[in-house]
Amino acid sequence: MKAKGYHVAIVGATGAVGTQMLAILEQRQFxxxxxxxxxxxxSAGQSLIFKGEEIIIQEASSDKFKGVDIALFSAGxxxxxxxxxxxxxxxxxxxxNTSAFRMEEGVPLVVPEVNESDLALHKGIIANPNCSTIQMVVALEPIRQALGLKKVVVSTYQAVSGAGINAITEMKEQSKAMLNGEEADAKILPVKGANRHYPIAFNAIPQIDDFSDNGFTFEEMKMMNETKKIMHMPNLKISATCVRLPVETGHSESVYIEVNESGKSAAEIQELLKEAPGIVLQDSPDEQLYPMPSSAAGKLEVFVGRIRKDLDEDNGFHMWIVSDNLLKGAAWNSVQIAESLVKLTLV
Amino acid sequence: MKAKGYHVAIVGATGAVGTQMLAILEQRQFxxxxxxxxxxxxSAGQSLIFKGEEIIIQEASSDKFKGVDIALFSAGxxxxxxxxxxxxxxxxxxxxNTSAFRMEEGVPLVVPEVNESDLALHKGIIANPNCSTIQMVVALEPIRQALGLKKVVVSTYQAVSGAGINAITEMKEQSKAMLNGEEADAKILPVKGANRHYPIAFNAIPQIDDFSDNGFTFEEMKMMNETKKIMHMPNLKISATCVRLPVETGHSESVYIEVNESGKSAAEIQELLKEAPGIVLQDSPDEQLYPMPSSAAGKLEVFVGRIRKDLDEDNGFHMWIVSDNLLKGAAWNSVQIAESLVKLTLV
Structure with missing residues (x-):
């Protein structure tokens, strides 16, 4: 670790994720x-406050990276x-934090709780996975380690903040209009620049990102491909259905898995997750305790609950995974990677 | 069919479903x-309009059923x-339309598109299935007939109107409060009379109905048990995760299935559903055409889209099923059963 610390740059500092990066760097005393x-x-010329000091935002250009040790990118x-x-x-x-390099060979795609050691292989660029992928692999890895993992079927319940600050504003404006009995205007979701836009307020839209030729969206393909790469499981059977909801922040996931070992109980899965890094187990039906976006927003951890053994499939289990998509799903995982680089003396 | 028609009673006439029953009986010219x-x-003493005529609502009692040919129940x-x-x-x-008799032996549990012939076995009571079950089996039955069905994994995205008119009001009040930066008050959801209540506005709650000892909620158990009974498949592998969303009307479902026959394509599933009764296929990614609660609310049909072949499982398919939970999920299916009884001369 450098005696006086590192020169850190944030690219996309004013965005939904960029502002969270700034807050977490301060909170974690990086x-x-x-x-x-x-x-x-x-946005250049505006300023943001970091540790009580005003920092002027500059327009990104190649020479701005001179002397920078760690550059956190989240600008598309x-x-x-x-x-x-x-x-x-x-x-x-x-x-x-974009999808630009995630699947490139030689670029580590890292969730520190899962594959921190992949960081050593970096050639300059380290990719932060997609928000919905991160929270899922954090919950799956302890299970894979103990019981093996054969199959994953995930359906997501994703918040609008994943589509940026303007999508949040749009959802709120639509909500106000509809509560007043007026028509809701839609210009951003499901995908900025797409041909059709649908109101998200009081709705559910089964499209996140554009469609690929096989009928899956790019968001769904990201979850499937990134999970295989992060977990080093090219042959994992995995499928995703990604859905946008009228929730501001906090992605939820209904996840069905099949493990290799037979005869395991839901209690054994709960024990595994209770001890696992980065996870908070919230799983007590008697107390109506389970994760929700409203309770996960603003927190760094991945929350897991509703763990059940499938009634018809001996090695099948169900769970409900919620995390703040801007924090563990983006800004916090990026800063966590930076912390790992320091810890492993890779920077 | 009786020359002058039938004496019909609605029990629970002022409820979210009861008022829809009234509207559909009129619309269908029953x-x-x-x-x-x-x-x-x-509510007794209030009145409702049917075919332009005011009808006074009476308090339910045993003797009110004298002379009634068909009694539609939806009052709990x-x-x-x-x-x-x-x-x-x-x-x-x-x-x-309640869960009181659904799983009782000798009580037909009927979705006319699937098992209309079961009506002939009735001994006076016919049960209308749970809303989330109905729309799913309508979509699954044509696939089962053609390709067989081995396994179903469903995650639901359910609207608040399934919890009654007061739940709709609560969601709207909460939404208004939160948009004004105020605290949201919760007294109904997830379950009326439960120990804890959570705001549904801008949230997702993974609890519908109470919990059973195996960790599944009763809503989830209903979907699993009722599907087996309606489809006459006691050995079907089926599991459900049921989630409440801030949507007024229209349940959505992300459904993964495995069929018996191998080597089938998504296009073949689409062809099956295009021809099937009660279904509207909305499945054109190029046009961003897929079902959503906002477009399904107020319609009688079951809408199916996002049909994809699993990339890792040859006999696996995914789909997205949406329908109006008060109509096909409740009032319309009940009236449809009445129409079937007339058609089959069972009344």
Missing amino acids: PIKKLTLLSSAR GSVSKKFAPDAVKHGAIVID | PIKKLTLLSSAR GSVSKKFAPDAVKHGAIVID
Whole structure:
């Protein structure tokens, strides 16, 4: 660890995730000697407060990465593709929260609770997985380690903040309009720039990101492909259905799994998760205790509950996984990767 | 069919489902010679309009069923248990929309598109299945007929109207409060009379009905047990996770199935459903066409889309099923049963 700390840059500092990165770096007392905030030309010139100090946001450009040790990117895939290689050339380690490099060979895709050791293989860029993938693999890894994992079927219940600050505003405006008996206007969801937009207020939209030719959305493909890569299980049977809900923050997931070992109980799964890193077990039907977005928002952990043994499949189990999609799903996992790099003396 | 039509009674006429029953009987021009509206003492004396005529609501009691041919019950399980046997004694056929008799041997549990012929076995009481069960079996039956069915894993996205009119009001009040930055008050959901209540506005609650000892909720057990009974598949592998959403009307379901036949395509499933009774196929990713509660509310059909072949399991398929939980999930299925009774000369 450098004596005086690191020069950290945040690219996309004013976004839904970028502002959370700033807050978590401060909250975690990450060793920073200099903080550079970068954005598009539109937000440049604004300022943000870090540890009581005002920091002016600069327009991102290649030379801004000179001297940077760690660059946290969360400004969209095209920005990452444009500037991440430059940042690496200037000697920075990039932790990229977009999908730009996630499936590239040689780019570690890391959730520290699951595959921290993959960080050692980095060549400059480390990818932060998709929000809905992260919280799921945190919960699955302790089970895989103990009982093996054959199959995963996940249905998601995803919050609008995953689509950015403007999507939150749109949901609130739509909600107000509909409660007043007015028509709701839709311009952003399900996908910015798509041909059709649907109101999310008081609705559920079974589309997140665009469709690929096989009928799955890119969001669903991300969950499936990223899980295989992070868990080093290319042959895992996994399928996802991703759905957007009128929830501001906090992704929920209904997950069905089949493990390798037979004869296990729900209590044994609960024991595994109770001890596991990054997880809070909230699983007491008698007390109506289970995870919900309303109780998970603002927290760093992954919350797991509703653990049940399938009644017809001896090695089948069900669970309900909730986490803050902007924190463990994005900003916190990125900062956690930075902390791991420091701990493993990789930066 | 009786020359002048039937004497029909609705028990629970002022409820979320009862008012829809009234509307559908009128819309379908069901042959009615007399309509009796019954309720608790609290609503008795109020009136409702049927075919332009004001009908005074009477307090339910045993003797009110004298001369009734068809009694539609939707006033809660305890009311059905109290009065349905009396109605049968007086010669009525009861179509019961509560869970009171659904799993009783000798009581047909009927979705006309699936098992209409079971109606012939009735001994006075016919049960209307749970809302989330009905829409699923309508979509599964054509697939079972053509390809066989081995396994079902369903995660639901259920609307608050399933919990009654007061739950809708509560969701709207909570939404208004939260949009104004105020605390949301919760007194009804997830279960009326439960120890704990949680706001449903901008949230997702993984509890519908109380918990059974095996960790599944009664709602989940209903979906599992009722599906087996309706489809005459006691050995079907089926599991459910039921979740309440801030949606007013329209239940959605993410359903994973495994069929018996191998080598089938998503296109073949689409063809099966396109021709099937009661189903509207909405499945065109290129046009962003898929079912949503916002487009299904107020319609009688079951809408199916997002049909995909599993990428890792040759006989596995995914689909997204949406229907109006008050209509096909309750009032319309009940009236449809009455229409079947007339068609089959069972009344």
